[in-house]
Amino acid sequence: MRAFANHRFLTLAILAAVIAVLPLVFPSSYYFRVASLVWVSALAAIGLNILMGQAGQVSLGHAAFFGIGAYAVGIGPAHLGIPSWAALLLGAALSAVLAYLVGRPILRLKGHYLAIATLGLGVLVALVISTESGWTGGPDGMPVARLTLFGWRVSGSDTWYWVTGGLLLVGTWIALNLDETPTGRAFRALHDSEVAAQVVGVDIARFKLQAFVIAAVYASLAGSALAFMNGFITPDQAGFLHSVELVTIVVLGGLGSVVGSIVGAAVLVTLPQALTVFHEYEHLLLGLIIIVSMIFMRNGIVPSLSALFFQRARS
Amino acid sequence: MKSPSTLKFVLAASALGFSFAGAAQAQETIKIGSVLSATGPASFLGEPEDKTLRLYVDKINEAGGINGKKIELVVYDDGGDANKARTFATRLVEDDEVVAMVGGTTTGTTMAMIPVFQDAEVPFISLAGAIEVVDPVREYVFKTPHTDKMACEKIFEDLKKRNLTKIGMISGTDGFGASMRAQCIKVAPNYGMEIAIDESYGPRDSDMTAQLTKIKNTPGVQAVVNPGFGQGPAIVTRNYAQLGMTGTPLYQSHGVASKSFIELAGPAAEGVRLPAAALLVGDKLPENDPQKKVVTDYKQTYESATKQPVSTFGGHAYDGLFILVEAMKRANSTDPQKIRDEIEKTKGFVGTGGIVTMSPTDHLGLDLSAFRMLEIKNGDWNLAQSGS
Numbered sequence: 001m002r003a004f005a006n007h008r009f010l011t012l013a014i015l016a017a018v019i020a021v022l023p024l025v026f027p028s029s030y031y032f033r034v035a036s037l038v039w040v041s042a043l044a045a046i047g048l049n050i051l052m053g054q055a056g057q058v059s060l061g062h063a064a065f066f067g068i069g070a071y072a073v074g075i076g077p078a079h080l081g082i083p084s085w086a087a088l089l090l091g092a093a094l095s096a097v098l099a100y101l102v103g104r105p106i107l108r109l110k111g112h113y114l115a116i117a118t119l120g121l122g123v124l125v126a127l128v129i130s131t132e133s134g135w136t137g138g139p140d141g142m143p144v145a146r147l148t149l150f151g152w153r154v155s156g157s158d159t160w161y162w163v164t165g166g167l168l169l170v171g172t173w174i175a176l177n178l179d180e181t182p183t184g185r186a187f188r189a190l191h192d193s194e195v196a197a198q199v200v201g202v203d204i205a206r207f208k209l210q211a212f213v214i215a216a217v218y219a220s221l222a223g224s225a226l227a228f229m230n231g232f233i234t235p236d237q238a239g240f241l242h243s244v245e246l247v248t249i250v251v252l253g254g255l256g257s258v259v260g261s262i263v264g265a266a267v268l269v270t271l272p273q274a275l276t277v278f279h280e281y282e283h284l285l286l287g288l289i290i291i292v293s294m295i296f297m298r299n300g301i302v303p304s305l306s307a308l309f310f311q312r313a314r315s
Numbered sequence: 316m317k318s319p320s321t322l323k324f325v326l327a328a329s330a331l332g333f334s335f336a337g338a339a340q341a342q343e344t345i346k347i348g349s350v351l352s353a354t355g356p357a358s359f360l361g362e363p364e365d366k367t368l369r370l371y372v373d374k375i376n377e378a379g380g381i382n383g384k385k386i387e388l389v390v391y392d393d394g395g396d397a398n399k400a401r402t403f404a405t406r407l408v409e410d411d412e413v414v415a416m417v418g419g420t421t422t423g424t425t426m427a428m429i430p431v432f433q434d435a436e437v438p439f440i441s442l443a444g445a446i447e448v449v450d451p452v453r454e455y456v457f458k459t460p461h462t463d464k465m466a467c468e469k470i471f472e473d474l475k476k477r478n479l480t481k482i483g484m485i486s487g488t489d490g491f492g493a494s495m496r497a498q499c500i501k502v503a504p505n506y507g508m509e510i511a512i513d514e515s516y517g518p519r520d521s522d523m524t525a526q527l528t529k530i531k532n533t534p535g536v537q538a539v540v541n542p543g544f545g546q547g548p549a550i551v552t553r554n555y556a557q558l559g560m561t562g563t564p565l566y567q568s569h570g571v572a573s574k575s576f577i578e579l580a581g582p583a584a585e586g587v588r589l590p591a592a593a594l595l596v597g598d599k600l601p602e603n604d605p606q607k608k609v610v611t612d613y614k615q616t617y618e619s620a621t622k623q624p625v626s627t628f629g630g631h632a633y634d635g636l637f638i639l640v641e642a643m644k645r646a647n648s649t650d651p652q653k654i655r656d657e658i659e660k661t662k663g664f665v666g667t668g669g670i671v672t673m674s675p676t677d678h679l680g681l682d683l684s685a686f687r688m689l690e691i692k693n694g695d696w697n698l699a700q701s702g703s
Contacts, residue, residue, distance in 0.1 A: 029409050033405045272399075
């Protein structure tokens with residue numbers, strides 16, 4: 001147990017150090033922007049990883065919650081006169097309720113019914129966002145008012161770097177701690193064997209539902225952060241392709257690995273930026289790199305590499 | 316003791332040398348940036364823009380560049396994603412340090428990028444359609460394509476000449492269709508138009524007979540207007556003919572202004588009218604038309620270089636690039652502030668989209684004459700005889 005706790009604090013400390021040190025080597029605020037995008041994507045992916053890695057369920061419409069969070073902070077202040085911070089909480093609450101309502105009947109069933117239901121939910125939310133143009137500005141998107149906290153107007157790439165970095169730290173801390181709670185242990189039991197978990201008295205449906213709600217809240221908060229950061233949102237944030245991107249981050253980084261989600265996000269966000277020099281072959285190379293890394297690191301980047309590392313250390 | 320310090324000195328000196336070399340090179344070229352949706356759902360807009368920019372930047376450089384300096388074009392592909400566009404915009408401004416930008420394929424990506432260029436005070440000539448880009452006027456933001464509001468006005472002007480005032484509308488729910496529909500409803504009263512029925516369809520719908528039947532059964536509809544782009548309008552046109560509604564004039568928008576529309580709609584497209592840029596009917600323009608030379612030259616250059624039919628979207632990029640190039644020539648400087656001032660002073664620029672005269676209150680600079688009313692006859696575009 002002690003070793004586990006140390007491991008947890010070590011992970012957090014390394015992450016905090018990385019966040020603190022990176023700006024020293026950034027030549028321009030463009031790098032702050034890219035790093036902030038990594039933190040935001042990582043936050044959403046960590047949430048999704050709880051659902052996918054721990055509860056063994058896939059959400060193919062996770063961008064819907066991301067979109068709800070993003071549009072909540074857009075619509076709240078603009079149409080309803082709600083302060084931005086309250087709209088953020090409202091978005092998270094709305095995502096949680098929606099996840100609960102969708103997940104409750106479905107997660108009682110065995111198999112990948114949740115994947116299908118979330119797929120539908122994702123399409124539905126994206127559709128509503130792009131058609132209700134009176135509220136959402138339609139397919140062309142809408143501007144988002146800047147976040148103001150206690151008279152402090154949060155803007156600028158470097159400021160957002162620290163805000164999103166902080167959010168990621170908190171998100172990581174909660175996800176790591178979850179492992180040590182009864183809920184986390186239940187999740188792990190679920191992950192290992194549903195039947196065994198049920199035999200020892202774990203309410204499978206309830207814990208799956210919890211994981212789904214937690215994942216939705218993570219995505220919603222990440223969505224709100226991105227909307228504030230960009231000051232402008234479009235429906236593709238809630239679209240199917242974004243959902244696929246989130247699932248890709250989780251699988252690429254490693255199912256069940258919190259650090260994996262951060263590494264996966266870093267790879268998937270920075271790689272397209274690095275590949276622009278290849279212009280027309282950009283997408284081809286991106287696909288190739290993902291395929292190759294999935295072939296050689298079947299469990300995802302972080303679990304595969306750490307297994308390799310420990311194997312070496314032992315021999 | 317001596318060797319490490321010598322080594323350090325050599326390293327420092329070479330590092331300095333490199334940085335000087337870099338600076339000298341940067342002075343000889345002018346960096347222009349572009350973020351386009353060359354792939355993804357808007358690639359039919361972004362791809363010709365991409366090709367046009369590369370083609371003409373090469374041509375300008377072959378001819379000696381601007382005031383003796385070569386242009387270096389930096390193009391990024393956002394895949395139609397506004398968030399990616401925003402990141403690339405930051406990259407252009409912060410990392411590549413471009414002096415100006417011509418790009419922004421869709422309204423969504425443009426709106427997401429505007430704050431970056433406004434904050435950095437770098438001129439941004441957008442290639443997006445909607446009027447929100449230049450209304451309200453933003454100091455550093457310009458655009459070249461006609462607005463959807465102008466398309467509505469051109470259509471209503473033509474309807475008024477034909478004494479048709481009661482219309483039905485059927486619009487796509489995509490960005491283009493939704494935005495144009497809103498503009499049409501807004502300007503309809505100015506032309507005494509009454510919208511008797513207002514229908515819509517999804518961008519991927521494959522049959523619009525239900526909506527059209529409703530329009531058909533609405534008494535007194537004298538003409539039908541269809542804001543939309545992509546395959547939707549072609550299906551509307553086909554269904555329209557199938558329902559035997561061709562007795563009522565059908566108006567399409569500038570969104571269908573490409574040859575593939577006529578191919579998709581087939582014989583049903585006969586007699587359909589639409590407002591479009593002169594580029595589509597370059598060879599049919601009278602000899603004394605001021606745009607004749609520009610549009611025929613562009614068409615020839617583009618088609619011989621790419622072996623693809625010309626589209627108005629590439630034309631917008633051509634206009635944006637040359638408005639910028641001429642502004643830079645006049646400014647005789649690479650200072651973004653001075654370039655901006657000169658772009659705003661653009662006067663009588665003859666482009667593929669029309670004759671552009673900008674002002675501090677008008678960052679588009681086109682009037683209704685930039686649109687030509689076309690009629691499809693014998694499977695080809697023709698200038699419509701007004702009032703007939």
